[in-house]
Amino acid sequence: MGDYDVIVIGGGPGGYLAAERLGHAGKKVLLAEKERLGGTCVNVGCIPTKSLLHSAKLYDHARHGEQFGVTATNVTADWSAMQAWKTNVVDTLVKGITGAERRAGVEVVAEHATLLGPGAVRLASGAEHRAEHVIVATGSVPAMPPIPGTADNDRVVDSTGLLAIPEIPSRLAVIGGGVIGVEFASLFATLGSEVTVIEMLDEIVPFADPEIAAALRTAIAGVTFRLGAQVTSVDGGTVQYATADGPAKVDADVVLMAVGRRPLVDGWGAVESGLDVSPRGVRVDDQMRTNLPNVWAIGDVTGRSLLAHAAYRMADIAAATILDPVGAPKHGQTMRWDTVPWAVYSAPEAAGVGLTEPEAIRRGHRVVTATVRHVLSGRFVAENGLKAPGSTKVVADADTGRLLGIHLIGPSSAETIWGAAAALESEFTVEDLRQVVFPHPTISEVIREAVWALAL
Amino acid sequence: MGDYDVIVIGGGPGGYLAAERLGHAGKKVLLAEKERLGGTCVNVGCIPTKSLLHSAKLYDHARHGEQFGVTATNVTADWSAMQAWKTNVVDTLVKGITGAERRAGVEVVAEHATLLGPGAVRLASGAEHRAEHVIVATGSVPAMPPIPGTADNDRVVDSTGLLAIPEIPSRLAVIGGGVIGVEFASLFATLGSEVTVIEMLDEIVPFADPEIAAALRTAIAGVTFRLGAQVTSVDGGTVQYATADGPAKVDADVVLMAVGRRPLVDGWGAVESGLDVSPRGVRVDDQMRTNLPNVWAIGDVTGRSLLAHAAYRMADIAAATILDPVGAPKHGQTMRWDTVPWAVYSAPEAAGVGLTEPEAIRRGHRVVTATVRHVLSGRFVAENGLKAPGSTKVVADADTGRLLGIHLIGPSSAETIWGAAAALESEFTVEDLRQVVFPHPTISEVIREAVWALAL
Numbered sequence: 001m002g003d004y005d006v007i008v009i010g011g012g013p014g015g016y017l018a019a020e021r022l023g024h025a026g027k028k029v030l031l032a033e034k035e036r037l038g039g040t041c042v043n044v045g046c047i048p049t050k051s052l053l054h055s056a057k058l059y060d061h062a063r064h065g066e067q068f069g070v071t072a073t074n075v076t077a078d079w080s081a082m083q084a085w086k087t088n089v090v091d092t093l094v095k096g097i098t099g100a101e102r103r104a105g106v107e108v109v110a111e112h113a114t115l116l117g118p119g120a121v122r123l124a125s126g127a128e129h130r131a132e133h134v135i136v137a138t139g140s141v142p143a144m145p146p147i148p149g150t151a152d153n154d155r156v157v158d159s160t161g162l163l164a165i166p167e168i169p170s171r172l173a174v175i176g177g178g179v180i181g182v183e184f185a186s187l188f189a190t191l192g193s194e195v196t197v198i199e200m201l202d203e204i205v206p207f208a209d210p211e212i213a214a215a216l217r218t219a220i221a222g223v224t225f226r227l228g229a230q231v232t233s234v235d236g237g238t239v240q241y242a243t244a245d246g247p248a249k250v251d252a253d254v255v256l257m258a259v260g261r262r263p264l265v266d267g268w269g270a271v272e273s274g275l276d277v278s279p280r281g282v283r284v285d286d287q288m289r290t291n292l293p294n295v296w297a298i299g300d301v302t303g304r305s306l307l308a309h310a311a312y313r314m315a316d317i318a319a320a321t322i323l324d325p326v327g328a329p330k331h332g333q334t335m336r337w338d339t340v341p342w343a344v345y346s347a348p349e350a351a352g353v354g355l356t357e358p359e360a361i362r363r364g365h366r367v368v369t370a371t372v373r374h375v376l377s378g379r380f381v382a383e384n385g386l387k388a389p390g391s392t393k394v395v396a397d398a399d400t401g402r403l404l405g406i407h408l409i410g411p412s413s414a415e416t417i418w419g420a421a422a423a424l425e426s427e428f429t430v431e432d433l434r435q436v437v438f439p440h441p442t443i444s445e446v447i448r449e450a451v452w453a454l455a456l
Numbered sequence: 457m458g459d460y461d462v463i464v465i466g467g468g469p470g471g472y473l474a475a476e477r478l479g480h481a482g483k484k485v486l487l488a489e490k491e492r493l494g495g496t497c498v499n500v501g502c503i504p505t506k507s508l509l510h511s512a513k514l515y516d517h518a519r520h521g522e523q524f525g526v527t528a529t530n531v532t533a534d535w536s537a538m539q540a541w542k543t544n545v546v547d548t549l550v551k552g553i554t555g556a557e558r559r560a561g562v563e564v565v566a567e568h569a570t571l572l573g574p575g576a577v578r579l580a581s582g583a584e585h586r587a588e589h590v591i592v593a594t595g596s597v598p599a600m601p602p603i604p605g606t607a608d609n610d611r612v613v614d615s616t617g618l619l620a621i622p623e624i625p626s627r628l629a630v631i632g633g634g635v636i637g638v639e640f641a642s643l644f645a646t647l648g649s650e651v652t653v654i655e656m657l658d659e660i661v662p663f664a665d666p667e668i669a670a671a672l673r674t675a676i677a678g679v680t681f682r683l684g685a686q687v688t689s690v691d692g693g694t695v696q697y698a699t700a701d702g703p704a705k706v707d708a709d710v711v712l713m714a715v716g717r718r719p720l721v722d723g724w725g726a727v728e729s730g731l732d733v734s735p736r737g738v739r740v741d742d743q744m745r746t747n748l749p750n751v752w753a754i755g756d757v758t759g760r761s762l763l764a765h766a767a768y769r770m771a772d773i774a775a776a777t778i779l780d781p782v783g784a785p786k787h788g789q790t791m792r793w794d795t796v797p798w799a800v801y802s803a804p805e806a807a808g809v810g811l812t813e814p815e816a817i818r819r820g821h822r823v824v825t826a827t828v829r830h831v832l833s834g835r836f837v838a839e840n841g842l843k844a845p846g847s848t849k850v851v852a853d854a855d856t857g858r859l860l861g862i863h864l865i866g867p868s869s870a871e872t873i874w875g876a877a878a879a880l881e882s883e884f885t886v887e888d889l890r891q892v893v894f895p896h897p898t899i900s901e902v903i904r905e906a907v908w909a910l911a912l
Binding site: 047058068386 | 503506522526536541765795799835868881884891895896
């Protein structure tokens with residue numbers, strides 16, 4: 001035993017939740033975070049973007065209410081007021097997390113921490129602490145590939161920089177069509193920017209079912225997507241890229257680098273302490289153990305999933321296993337990577353969980369699918385009209401009838417998808433889901449229509 | 457065998473879905489509906505109200521976007537344009553149902569139908585038809601208690617009448633604080649009416665958990681609620697009512713009678729054919745059989761649940777049992793009344809499924825509950841602020857850990873609740889639900905917070 005039962009390195013969603021759970025369970029916990037609590041997600045990621053996207057949605061709705069009998073003039077989106085609200089929200093949430101740690105009895109120290117080895121951590125101030133367990137939750141940072149002309153180019157920003165720009169750009173180029181690129185593209189297109197997304201792959205949001213990804217790409221208004229396009233250089237605001245048809249370029253006032261994020265595996269003693277680590281992350285088992293005894297890793301730094309809610313689940317599993325280490329992993333102590341949902345908060349939203357159709361086929365399933373348009377939902381029609389984008393795709397195993405994946409595009413997708421995660425976690429068959437009573441009228445009911453539409 | 461395999465009496469959600477399922481399964485089906493397909497729900501119930509409520513929400517958002525950086529002037533809600541959109545939506549959905557019946561090979565006849573006995577139906581035109589099975593789905597009608605001064609009073613309307621009023625009333629009195637009363641109260645209060653709801657019981661929406669019902673009552677802006685108030689008479693637009701403190705009155709331009717709906721058990725041969733029927737509905741078992749052989753009843757007419765989605769589920773069960781009648785009811789062929797969710801589409805929304813806390817106690821459970829405010833959700837704060845109403849209540853059995861009920865108030869409640877219905881249908885324990893990964897940031901995540909907050 002050392003000074004603490006558990007030291008947690010990193011105060012993002014994984015780290016702060018693990019500390020909180022262990023603190024409430026009576027453990028003496030030190031949480032080291034050199035910046036503000038909340039990590040990337042709360043401070044410069046999911047939360048500020050959702051705040052701005054909500055403002056943009058209100059702006060869009062205020063401008064386009066005529067069909068629904070609502071009109072307005074002089075509809076204005078004030079970017080600095082949007083940012084002020086965003087900052088207010090972030091500050092509120094950081095305070096909330098700080099309070100939650102205090103209530104859990106967690107000691108929080110605003111210092112960089114270095115892992116020295118099993119049970120040993122050194123703070124930036126020089127203090128060394130011992131603990132029975134160490135949880136590494138150092139997160140990730142934006143990947144910045146060495147594209148010529150991007151370094152020291154003040155028109156090129158990462159997501160953190162774009163959140164802080166002083167005004168809405170007339171022309172925005174986005175390098176990368178993942179979640180971050182797509183959300184910012186949708187945000188600024190709604191606010192009036194001319195937006196171009198340049199994506200190396202043949203489709204945006206590559207983790208999504210390709211049918212849903214294509215529907216999302218078509219549905220996001222006001223954004224030009226260049227697929228299969230490899231950026232070769234940036235000169236001022238001019239982005240040069242190569243396509244199958246030869247070179248092309250786009251001129252922009254601001255260029256967002258959004259090619260992804262990489263696990264933060266350097267600068268905190270990973271290699272020096274003997275952790276099994278690569279640029280792809282710290283290797284963990286399904287209870288979040290690393291190769292070092294009583295050293296655990298959770299969240300983005302594992303490279304297994306760079307989603308805040310995956311970090312939460314990893315935190316729960318690590319905490320549960322630390323608290324109850326005897327024997328084989330129990331119910332609730334095994335990470336199931338396939339039941340982690342994703343969501344994109346563009347306009348429209350999209351979300352999914354489980355296997356995409358191609359992934360299900362790759363894994364050897366004989367697959368049956370159904371895609372149903374949301375215009376089957378009376379609520380969807382009432383709130384969006386017949387031309388609005390929206391659909392639900394269900395993927396199932398044709399032989400066993402087991403549900404494999406549910407994928408949505410349309411309003412409230414992110415709020416609706418958790419039920420699909422619950423159904424997959426519980427290994428529902430199609431027949432099980434057909435029996436669930438969905439409230440009417442909702443958009444979620446289309447999930448029911450889709451499982452009934454499956455040829456099973 | 458007769459002219460048809462199945463005759464369905466009534467083309468609302470229960471009737472049209474049963475006909476569709478049986479038609480797709482190859483049965484020769486006659487669907488008799490004297491008015492338009494879609495029943496109360498589509499034509500004068502859930503769908504038109506949701507359309508108008510959405511317009512009202514847009515109006516409210518356009519007026520109150522300043523906090524989020526969005527401003528507008530001259531925000532106007534044009535009631536006749538709202539009604540025109542509503543009519544457009546209803547017409548679209550009726551067409552959709554008509555097409556769905558055609559694709560299922562169902563013969564639809566626009567006539568009143570009378571049940572003569574097992575397998576025998578007479579149409580208004582005089583034609584008599586035989587069928588192996590008859591499904592009764594005659595629905596319900598607004599209950600109009602004989603309150604003095606309500607008959608022949610042109611200020612007194614039912615919900616159908618209120619949908620059609622030519623202008624937004626300055627003052628609206630609503631008799632009855634159930635779903636219909638509360639939704640209309642919220643709608644017109646948002647549009648600027650001075651609204652008073654007069655409810656006989658001590659709380660509105662009596663099917664809801666009382667804590668959620670009270671939170672909803674407090675949260676609906678601009679409505680005065682009079683509880684424990686019994687209406688004694690209406691004189692012009694003046695509603696007189698008795699309270700524990702003595703008589704009182706409210707003056708209104710329009711008075712909505714919304715004291716509930718009653719199963720439509722008269723006018724179609726229920727008594728004459730020998731059905732086991734009372735004013736509370738046609739008695740059915742959990743496979744929707746009546747006392748007469750091969751005569752089934754589904755939806756509002758059973759009086760068991762007056763919700764469109766309950767009718768859908770009853771339709772599925774009746775159809776499945778007709779198609780596969782051998783032996784004991786199978787998986788999927790038993791109505792589970794406790795897993796039917798409800799939703800109220802006021803501003804804010806509310807929804808729930810399973811047992812309320814008092815009902816769980818009444819049934820002998822030792823109950824553990826947790827109520828968590830939605831301000832724990834970053835998305836909720838970003839989109840609504842810290843002062844907005846929103847909370848999630850979870851009810852579980854303290855001894856078995858089994859989930860008994862989940863109850864929500866706040867944005868997107870109706871879209872979120874289906875996962876809770878799936879969890880209850882699948883008999884989740886609290887531990888099962890704790891393992892489900894909810895996407896971050898969502899409001900639905902508060903369900904996760906609530907199950908973790910349970911003292912279990």
